Amino acid sequence: MNYLEFEKPLAEIEGKAEELRALARANKEMDVEREAAALDRKAETLLKDLYKDLTPWRKCQVARHPDRPHCKDYIDALFTEYTPLAGDRNFADDHAVMGGLARFNDQPVVVIGHEKGNDTKSRIERNFGMARPEGYRKAIRLMDMAHRFGLPVVTLVDTPGAYPGKGAEERGQAEAIARSTEKCLQIAVPLISVVIGEGGSGGAVAFATANRIAMLEHSVYSVISPEGCASILWKDAEKMREAAEALRLTAQDLQKLGVIDRIIKEPLGGAQRDRKETIEAVGKALETMLKELSGKKPDALVKERRQKFLDMGSKGLAA
Numbered sequence: 001m002n003y004l005e006f007e008k009p010l011a012e013i014e015g016k017a018e019e020l021r022a023l024a025r026a027n028k029e030m031d032v033e034r035e036a037a038a039l040d041r042k043a044e045t046l047l048k049d050l051y052k053d054l055t056p057w058r059k060c061q062v063a064r065h066p067d068r069p070h071c072k073d074y075i076d077a078l079f080t081e082y083t084p085l086a087g088d089r090n091f092a093d094d095h096a097v098m099g100g101l102a103r104f105n106d107q108p109v110v111v112i113g114h115e116k117g118n119d120t121k122s123r124i125e126r127n128f129g130m131a132r133p134e135g136y137r138k139a140i141r142l143m144d145m146a147h148r149f150g151l152p153v154v155t156l157v158d159t160p161g162a163y164p165g166k167g168a169e170e171r172g173q174a175e176a177i178a179r180s181t182e183k184c185l186q187i188a189v190p191l192i193s194v195v196i197g198e199g200g201s202g203g204a205v206a207f208a209t210a211n212r213i214a215m216l217e218h219s220v221y222s223v224i225s226p227e228g229c230a231s232i233l234w235k236d237a238e239k240m241r242e243a244a245e246a247l248r249l250t251a252q253d254l255q256k257l258g259v260i261d262r263i264i265k266e267p268l269g270g271a272q273r274d275r276k277e278t279i280e281a282v283g284k285a286l287e288t289m290l291k292e293l294s295g296k297k298p299d300a301l302v303k304e305r306r307q308k309f310l311d312m313g314s315k316g317l318a319a
Helices: 005-026 033-052 056-063 071-078 120-125 133-149 166-170 173-186 201-208 226-233 237-247 251-256 275-294 298-310
Strands: 079-084 097-104 107-114 153-159 191-200 212-216 220-222 262-264
Touching: 005 033, 005 056, 056 191, 056 220, 056 226, 056 237, 071 079, 071 097, 071 107, 071 153, 071 275, 079 107, 097 133, 097 275, 107 133, 107 201, 133 153, 133 173, 133 201, 153 201, 166 173, 173 201, 173 298, 191 201, 191 275, 201 220, 212 251, 212 275, 220 251, 226 237, 251 262, 262 275
Parallel strands: 107 153, 153 191, 191 212, 191 220, 212 262
Antiparallel strands: 079 097, 097 107
């Protein structure tokens, strides 16, 4: 278990309980279960206290936790007959974006998502989930195909933001993001998006301009990272806690503002503490949202989606 900075007291208690059990395994005559159980109860109480009312900055830390399930984990667990499709038919295949044809509850769909990777090698290969222009152009190609064959689109958002490198800018990063957002507004099929970790900047909007948008309880969705915002406004990245408060980036704030439609509850301690339960909760939410959209006509889906985004901001910051 990787512990976050604010979880250090919890790490000490759980570490002591494990040490006692390790001693008992080494010496069968030792009976430490009562002491270990007492530490477990203390750890559970502390965990509840820590996660009872997380600050926006702590939610950012939880959303970035390396042990949270990523796009590939959701695809492997929730979708069958997944057939990955690669390349943008223009420049290259972007490994930060994965997508293809699949079945969800035996219904054919197109699934697209950001993949961060789960170890050093895969994170470098996946560019830490930061897509380049070819990633967004691949997504556009897949959405075009979904529109042509009448397949619902499911997107899984988990990115710090689009990759800001020189090569990406030379190949039209801003244009690719804009085209992807435009394509989301055009396709006449159900489009459902779930923010499973970080929803950073236009890189997230390019996948999340959807009929239904859900967020995991401790995920975040924002126009800029707290560190980036603090660097611009205060010229000091260390003011990220104040920036996180001001950005209104939590699922709870965004639901009040009408930006998202649904919050998916996470296990106590975050998605990383029970990956299976989290993935099942996302699966149930996807099933519900697909049912809500299944009987709607293509023109109605497009009209409602466009109106949804035109209405954003009408509630105001006082919401």
